[in-house]
Amino acid sequence: MAPQRVEVVENILSANERLAQANRNLLDQTRTYAINFMASPGAGKTSVILRLVEALKPYYRIAGVDGDIATTLDSDRLAAMGIPAIQINTGGTCHLDAVMLQGALAKLNLEEVDVLIIENVGNLICPANFKLGNHLDILIASVPEGDDKPYKYPPMYRGVDAVVLNKIDLLPHFDFDVEYFRKGVEALNPGLAFFPLSAKTGEGLDTFIEWLREQIDAYHLD
Amino acid sequence: MAPQRVEVVENILSANERLAQANRNLLDQTRTYAINFMASPGAGKTSVILRLVEALKPYYRIAGVDGDIATTLDSDRLAAMGIPAIQINTGGTCHLDAVMLQGALAKLNLEEVDVLIIENVGNLICPANFKLGNHLDILIASVPEGDDKPYKYPPMYRGVDAVVLNKIDLLPHFDFDVEYFRKGVEALNPGLAFFPLSAKTGEGLDTFIEWLREQIDAYHLD
Numbered sequence: 001m002a003p004q005r006v007e008v009v010e011n012i013l014s015a016n017e018r019l020a021q022a023n024r025n026l027l028d029q030t031r032t033y034a035i036n037f038m039a040s041p042g043a044g045k046t047s048v049i050l051r052l053v054e055a056l057k058p059y060y061r062i063a064g065v066d067g068d069i070a071t072t073l074d075s076d077r078l079a080a081m082g083i084p085a086i087q088i089n090t091g092g093t094c095h096l097d098a099v100m101l102q103g104a105l106a107k108l109n110l111e112e113v114d115v116l117i118i119e120n121v122g123n124l125i126c127p128a129n130f131k132l133g134n135h136l137d138i139l140i141a142s143v144p145e146g147d148d149k150p151y152k153y154p155p156m157y158r159g160v161d162a163v164v165l166n167k168i169d170l171l172p173h174f175d176f177d178v179e180y181f182r183k184g185v186e187a188l189n190p191g192l193a194f195f196p197l198s199a200k201t202g203e204g205l206d207t208f209i210e211w212l213r214e215q216i217d218a219y220h221l222d
Numbered sequence: 223m224a225p226q227r228v229e230v231v232e233n234i235l236s237a238n239e240r241l242a243q244a245n246r247n248l249l250d251q252t253r254t255y256a257i258n259f260m261a262s263p264g265a266g267k268t269s270v271i272l273r274l275v276e277a278l279k280p281y282y283r284i285a286g287v288d289g290d291i292a293t294t295l296d297s298d299r300l301a302a303m304g305i306p307a308i309q310i311n312t313g314g315t316c317h318l319d320a321v322m323l324q325g326a327l328a329k330l331n332l333e334e335v336d337v338l339i340i341e342n343v344g345n346l347i348c349p350a351n352f353k354l355g356n357h358l359d360i361l362i363a364s365v366p367e368g369d370d371k372p373y374k375y376p377p378m379y380r381g382v383d384a385v386v387l388n389k390i391d392l393l394p395h396f397d398f399d400v401e402y403f404r405k406g407v408e409a410l411n412p413g414l415a416f417f418p419l420s421a422k423t424g425e426g427l428d429t430f431i432e433w434l435r436e437q438i439d440a441y442h443l444d
Contacts (some may be wrong), residue, residue, distance in 0.1 A: 029403045041262045041346045041375065042367030069347060070376055092377055094316060094347040122374070123347055125291060125316035144366030144389070145264030152344070153263065153312055154292050167366070173395060 001210045016060035016130055019098035023105060023133025030110035034118060034134035035212075038156065040149075043142040044166040046074045047199040049117055055079050055209045060114040060216065065104045067096040067121045074119060084108055094126035101132045115216055128155040136215055142166040147176045150184030157185055161215075162193040164208060169198040238352055241320035245327060245355025252332035255441045256340060256356035257434075260378065262371075263344035265364040266388040268296045269421040271339055274413045275303050282336040282438065287326045289318040289343045296330075296341060306330055317348035320355055337438055350377040358437055364388040369398045372406030379407055384415040386430060391420040 027034050039045045046066075053062055063084040066075040075087035086104040088096060101118065108116075118134055120127045137160045141149055144167060150157040157163065163185050165178070178196065185192055193211060197204030249256050261267045268288075275284055285306040288297040297309035308326040310318060323340065330338075340356055342349045361382045363371055366389060372379040379385065385407050387400070400418065407414055415433060419426030 040344075041371060042364075068374055071374055073370060073374065077329055092347070092351075094345070097225075121347070122262075123316070123345065123400075125314070125343070125345055126348070142366070144364070144392075148295060149263060152290055152295065170366075170392075170395060173392060181347065 010042055012131065016098045019102060020131035022098070023098055023101055024135075026105060026110065027133065027135070030113070031220060032110045032113045032116050033136070033216050034116040034132075034207070035136045035138060036118045036120055036127075036132055036134040037123060037138050037140060038127045038160070039140035040119045040124040040142070043122075043130045043140045043145065044124065044199050045119050045140050046077055048140055048164060048166055048197075050081065050121055051199050051202070051205055051216060052117065052209065052212065053078065053083060055205070056115060056213070056216075057081070059213070061112055062115045062117060063108050063113040064117045064119065065096075065101065065108075066119045067100070069093070069121060078117075084113070089215065090121055093128050094121055094123045096120050096127065096132060097130040098132055101134075114220065121144070124149070124153045124156050128159070135219060138162045138164060140166055141181070143168060143170045143176050145176050146174075147178070147181040148184070150181060150188060154188055156187040160192070162195065162211070163189075165196040166199055168196045168203060169201045172201050181204040235351065238320045241324060242353040242414045244322055245320055246357075247355075248327060248332065249355065249357070252335070253442060254332045254335045254338050255358070255438050256338040256354075257358045257360060258340045258342055258349075258354055258356040259360050259362060259441070260342045260349045260382070261344060261362035262346040262364070262367055265344075265362045265367065266421050267341050267344065267362050270362055270386060270388055270419075270424060271341055272299060272303065272423070273373070273421050273427055274339065274431065274434065275300065275305060276439075277427070278337060279303070279305070281435070283334055284337045284339060285330050285335040286341065286388060287323065287330075287341045288341045289322070290341060300332040300339075306335070311345055315348075315396070316343055316345045316359070317352050318342050318354060319352045323354045325355075336442065346371070346375045346378050350381070358383050359439060360384045360386060362386045362388055363403070365390060365392045365396050365398050368396075369400070369403040370406070372410060376410055380410040382411065382414070385411075385415065387416070388421055390418045394405055420422040 078085035300307035
């Protein structure tokens with residue numbers, strides 16, 4: 001049974017890659033820079049994103065796509081900030097895929113969106129295998145998860161463009177060795193951009209937002 | 223493409239169910255009570271399990287099976303407690319399945335195991351769909367993940383036999399409404415056993431261990 005299963009997975013992945021490329025082409029036609037945020041459940045994806053929207057809104061036209069297996073809790077919070085927000089309920093699937101993003105893109109007026117923020121399903125394994133067509137991949141880790149996560153979940157930590165370490169205000173309450181964590185990230189992605197911050201207190205946010213604006217502006221000036 | 227994909231998934235699941243039943247038969251032949259622990263990454267599965275092993279070791283012969291996508295960090299910690307421990311590296315798959323457990327069972331001398339502790343892959347979505355053949359399913363949640371998780375991840379919270387809420391020593395540092403969390407659990411599993419505790423401080427552990435011993439003893443007396 002095992003070889004057959006592998007073959008099917010490969011077929012799905014290759015169909016997904018083609019659709020991801022189509023999404024990318026569409027985004028590039030409308031000059032929409034798309035950022036995919038991935039994280040474990042409860043790492044604070046939505047809280048970090050709300051901070052970003054607040055900081056970036058004066059400069060760019062922003063829209064959001066939220067992936068969850070159920071509820072519209074996250075997109076409701078984005079919509080409450082006055083930006084167009086599309087919820088994708090995956091019905092149990094542990095990641096977004098290019099078909100789902102294609103459906104969401106069709107519901108947005110991309111001509112009027114400079115930056116598209118995609119919040120993937122809360123999962124530290126599945127999203128690694130499914131490209132969406134976005135321009136930037138960011139992994140949000142958090143202090144309560146523990147400093148061993150890059151070692152235990154290498155596929156998710158490999159191949160992202162930046163790692164955010166959220167909830168650093170909790171460092172005094174955890175045995176979390178930031179250097180050990182960072183070494184694990186570095187082993188998988190030498191020289192990777194790394195941003196320790198707290199979405200709650202705001203500490204470290206400015207550096208991350210500045211870096212993000214550089215990426216967005218480089219794209220739009222290109 | 224979608225209907226074809228669904229059909230393949232159903233084939234895999236039905237093959238898995240048959241193997242899970244075979245695992246259960248094997249476990250029952252040797253009177254080995256198997257408990258499957260599931261949780262999000264970083265919820266503290268291993269820490270809770272180490273506490274249990276410590277408490278149960280005087281009364282039962284225990285063995286452990288650890289599922290991770292990479293490393294032997296968790297099984298090393300179990301083995302250090304002097305119990306037989308098998309590591310399953312899933313190679314990227316986001317859950318254990320019945321085939322994987324079958325392979326691990328073959329490596330253990332089950333005649334000499336009263337209680338088998340299975341630590342599933344850290345994931346709040348995938349393990350819900352793959353039965354293993356164990357007798358008891360326990361979900362470990364943790365305070366830092368947030369109180370909305372039963373609402374956002376219903377398939378994992380539905381159908382378990384107990385929910386542990388770990389890291390309650392951190393409640394003062396989080397906006398976590400235990401009643402809201404519990405209501406979400408109750409809506410999916412009316413009357414479910416619920417154990418708030420801290421693997422770190424030991425608070426609440428006794429009640430959970432007492433309940434667990436009741437389940438184990440009921441099985442062995444049956």
